[in-house]
Amino acid sequence: MATLPTTTSPTRTLLRLATAGSVDDGKSTLVGRLLYDSKSVLADQFDAVERVSRDRGLASADLALLTDGLRSEREQGITIDVAYRYFATAERSFILADCPGHVQYTRNTVTGASTADVIVLLVDARKGVQEQTRRHLAVASLLRVPHVVVVVNKIDLVDFDEATYDRVASEVLGVATSLGLTDVTTIPVSALDGDNVVEASARTPWYEGPSVLTFLETLAPAGEPHSEPLRFPVQLVIRPQAAAGDEHRDYRGYAGQIASGLVRPGDPVTVLPSGRTSTVAGIDTADGELDVAFAPQSVTLRLADDVDVSRGDLIVTSRSVPAVTQDVEGTIAWLADHRLAGRTKVLLKHGTRTVQAMVTEIKGRLDLDAARLEPADSLELNDIGHVTLRLASPIAAEEYLHARAGGSFLLVDGQDGTTLAAGMVGDALLATATV
Amino acid sequence: MRPAHVSETLTPNEKERMTVVDDAPGTAERPTYRLDQLAWLESEAIHIIREVAAEFERPVLLFSGGKDSVVMLHLATKAFWPAPVPFPVMHVDTGHNFPEVLAFRDATVERLGLRLVVASVQDYLDDGRLRERSDGTRNQLQTQPLLDGITDHKFDAVFGGGRRDEEKARAKERVFSLRDEFGQWDPRNQRPELWNLYNGRHRPGEHVRVFPLSNWTELDVWQYIAAEGIELPPLYYAHERDVFERDGMLVAVTEVSQPRPGESVERRLVRYRTVGDMSCTGAVESDAATVEDVVVEVAATRLTERGATRADDRASEAAMEDRKKEGYF
Numbered sequence: 001m002a003t004l005p006t007t008t009s010p011t012r013t014l015l016r017l018a019t020a021g022s023v024d025d026g027k028s029t030l031v032g033r034l035l036y037d038s039k040s041v042l043a044d045q046f047d048a049v050e051r052v053s054r055d056r057g058l059a060s061a062d063l064a065l066l067t068d069g070l071r072s073e074r075e076q077g078i079t080i081d082v083a084y085r086y087f088a089t090a091e092r093s094f095i096l097a098d099c100p101g102h103v104q105y106t107r108n109t110v111t112g113a114s115t116a117d118v119i120v121l122l123v124d125a126r127k128g129v130q131e132q133t134r135r136h137l138a139v140a141s142l143l144r145v146p147h148v149v150v151v152v153n154k155i156d157l158v159d160f161d162e163a164t165y166d167r168v169a170s171e172v173l174g175v176a177t178s179l180g181l182t183d184v185t186t187i188p189v190s191a192l193d194g195d196n197v198v199e200a201s202a203r204t205p206w207y208e209g210p211s212v213l214t215f216l217e218t219l220a221p222a223g224e225p226h227s228e229p230l231r232f233p234v235q236l237v238i239r240p241q242a243a244a245g246d247e248h249r250d251y252r253g254y255a256g257q258i259a260s261g262l263v264r265p266g267d268p269v270t271v272l273p274s275g276r277t278s279t280v281a282g283i284d285t286a287d288g289e290l291d292v293a294f295a296p297q298s299v300t301l302r303l304a305d306d307v308d309v310s311r312g313d314l315i316v317t318s319r320s321v322p323a324v325t326q327d328v329e330g331t332i333a334w335l336a337d338h339r340l341a342g343r344t345k346v347l348l349k350h351g352t353r354t355v356q357a358m359v360t361e362i363k364g365r366l367d368l369d370a371a372r373l374e375p376a377d378s379l380e381l382n383d384i385g386h387v388t389l390r391l392a393s394p395i396a397a398e399e400y401l402h403a404r405a406g407g408s409f410l411l412v413d414g415q416d417g418t419t420l421a422a423g424m425v426g427d428a429l430l431a432t433a434t435v
Numbered sequence: 436m437r438p439a440h441v442s443e444t445l446t447p448n449e450k451e452r453m454t455v456v457d458d459a460p461g462t463a464e465r466p467t468y469r470l471d472q473l474a475w476l477e478s479e480a481i482h483i484i485r486e487v488a489a490e491f492e493r494p495v496l497l498f499s500g501g502k503d504s505v506v507m508l509h510l511a512t513k514a515f516w517p518a519p520v521p522f523p524v525m526h527v528d529t530g531h532n533f534p535e536v537l538a539f540r541d542a543t544v545e546r547l548g549l550r551l552v553v554a555s556v557q558d559y560l561d562d563g564r565l566r567e568r569s570d571g572t573r574n575q576l577q578t579q580p581l582l583d584g585i586t587d588h589k590f591d592a593v594f595g596g597g598r599r600d601e602e603k604a605r606a607k608e609r610v611f612s613l614r615d616e617f618g619q620w621d622p623r624n625q626r627p628e629l630w631n632l633y634n635g636r637h638r639p640g641e642h643v644r645v646f647p648l649s650n651w652t653e654l655d656v657w658q659y660i661a662a663e664g665i666e667l668p669p670l671y672y673a674h675e676r677d678v679f680e681r682d683g684m685l686v687a688v689t690e691v692s693q694p695r696p697g698e699s700v701e702r703r704l705v706r707y708r709t710v711g712d713m714s715c716t717g718a719v720e721s722d723a724a725t726v727e728d729v730v731v732e733v734a735a736t737r738l739t740e741r742g743a744t745r746a747d748d749r750a751s752e753a754a755m756e757d758r759k760k761e762g763y764f
Contacts, residue, residue: 014472042738111629115630240519419634
C-alpha cells in the first residue's frame, strides 16, 4: 500500500511520466485513480468532484473530473490540453503530464513525451491496438522515451480474461517492436475499479507482475551522467564588475544547466562553435565551489583561459567534441495550425543558441499505420516528417538517437514567435520506421 | 536507495541535498550521480530564471512577501551569484496587506538592494478607475493595476510564483505563458513547451508570464524553505490572533475585516498558509511554530492551501480560469 510521503528523505528522486492513448481509453480515470489511491487528492478536491458527479446524476465520484481543469474540457468531457499533476509515495515523487487522446491534440503527446522518463500508454482491452496506439508508440520511439508501460485497461469489461489480455498485450508488443521500442511492459488494469493500479488485484490471479504504481516506484531512471560526454550550453556570462564589491570585481563565469555528462575542475574543454580550448578552473554555485557537477545541475563554470564565450556557445569535454555544421537533417513533429510547404524561413533554437534557418527540403512524411516514410512535399499539423535545414550559422548538432539534449531543437516563426515544430537531429525516423 | 558517497567540498546543506545515490546497492560498481528532488527543482528553476534574464529586455519579478515569491526571489539571487539580481521586483498592493508582510517586503528589498515597483489598488480606488466590491475584498481588483504596471514600465517578462499543484487551471499553464496585448491568457492556444527549450518570443505589446516554480508542490516549497533556511514573514508560523469565523474560514480582526453581528471573536493559535488580502485570506488553526513543524503539518494536511484559505477561489469551478483569462496572476 502506498503511504504518505515522509518528510525527511534526503535522497528522494523524481520520475517524470506522460500518459497516452485513445480518447475514452480511461486516461483521466487512471490518473484520478493513481492520485486518489496514493492519497494525493485532498479532501476539498474530492468533495468538489463528488458534488459535480452528483449534479450530473452519477452513482459514484467520476475521478476523471480531478484532472479536466478547463471549462471547455468539463463541458465536452474530454481532455484538451496537457495537465501536470504531482503525487508522491514513500518511495518517490512523480510529475505526471496528462496528455489528451484526440488525434488533433497529438502535439500535446509530443510535448509530454519530450521530458518523460516513462510513457503510460492506455489500451482498451476490448479494442486492442487503435490508430492512436500506433501513433503514440511512434511518438515514444521518436522521442526516445526510455520506458513504456502499456496499461491494458477495462480488463473488468472482458471478465478479467487472461487470453484476451495475452492477445492484446502481444499485439501491442508486436507494434512496439516494429517501431524499435525495446523497454515495454504490459499490465492488466481496471482504472475504474482500481485493479492493479496501486494494489495487486485478486481478480487477475494469472498476472504476477507489479501494479502500475509499484512499477513506477521501482523503475530505474535512464541516463547516467558519468557515461555521457559533458555538454554545457552557456545561458549567460556572469560578470558582476563593481556591483559585487572588491572580492568579485574581476569575476567572469559562464552560467548554465549541464545538459549531459559531468564536469570536474581541471577538465579540458572546448567551446563551440569557435573550437577554442581551455580547462575548467572552477565550478561555482551560490552555496560554494563544487569538486564535481553533473546533469541536470545549474552551475557556473570558470575557465582557466580568457577565451571568448557568450550566450549560445556550447562548452563540451575536449575528449568528445561534436562536429559543428550549418546543414542539419532531422525529423520534425509539425505543431502549427498552418501547413509547412516548400522553402520556409524559420528560427531554430538548439540549446541556448537561436539561429536563422531555412527548411530547404521536405523529404517525406511518416505513415504511422505502416510505420514507414512516404513521399510528401508538405506537412500538416500533427504530421511527423523528415526535412533538411540550412542554417545561417553553425550549431553542434548531435544525433538525437544518442543525445536527447544535444539532438533536440525547436523551429520558431520569426514573425509572430509561434512554436512551429519539435525537431530531432538525424534519421531517428528511419531508424524507427525500419520494419 | 542509500547514500553512497558525499562530496567533501560541499557545504553541510549541499551535502544533504546533493547526495550521490547508489541506485542498485551491491550491483553497481560505481556510484550513480543523481539529484534529489529539491536539488532537481532548484536547478530547473534557476535554468528558467537565467533564460529569462538572457532573452528578455525588461523582466520583473512579482514579489508580495508571500512564501512562493520569497522562494522565487531566493532562487534568483542564487541564479546570478556573485552578481546581483538583474531585474526589479513589483508588488501589486491591495491596500489590504498584513502589516508584517509589508515590513518583510521592504526589509527584503533593502537587504538585496533591489528596485521595488508598487502598483497600488488604493490609487485606483481613490481616483475612481476601480470601485470597491460589495464584499469589500480586493484580490480580484489586482488585475488592472498589474496590467497597467506591466505596460507603463514596458516589462516584457513577468515572473510569478504560481504552481501547477495549486489549482486545476494552473495545472494546464506553461512555464512560459504568453499574454496578448490585453494581458489575456488563452488556454486553448498555448504554445507547446518541449524539452527544456523555452520559447519567449513575442510581438510588441505582448508579454510572457514565467513560472519558475511550476513543478513545485506546497510541500516542496516548505521543504526547500527548511533546507535553505529562508526567512519568511512571521505570520506563516503559529501565533495567537483575534479571529472570527466566516464562510468556514478564520478571518483576522483588522481594520478592513470586522466581525458582523453574530460572528464572535476568539483568540486562537493560528498560522497562515497563504498571505493575500487580509479581509478574505483565512488562517488555519495550528501549533506549528517552526519551519520543521510546518513541513510535518503540510505533509499531513487533507485540504489544499487554496481550499483552506481563499474565499475568492471557492466562487465557482472555473473561478481561477476566468480570472487568468482576464490577465490575473
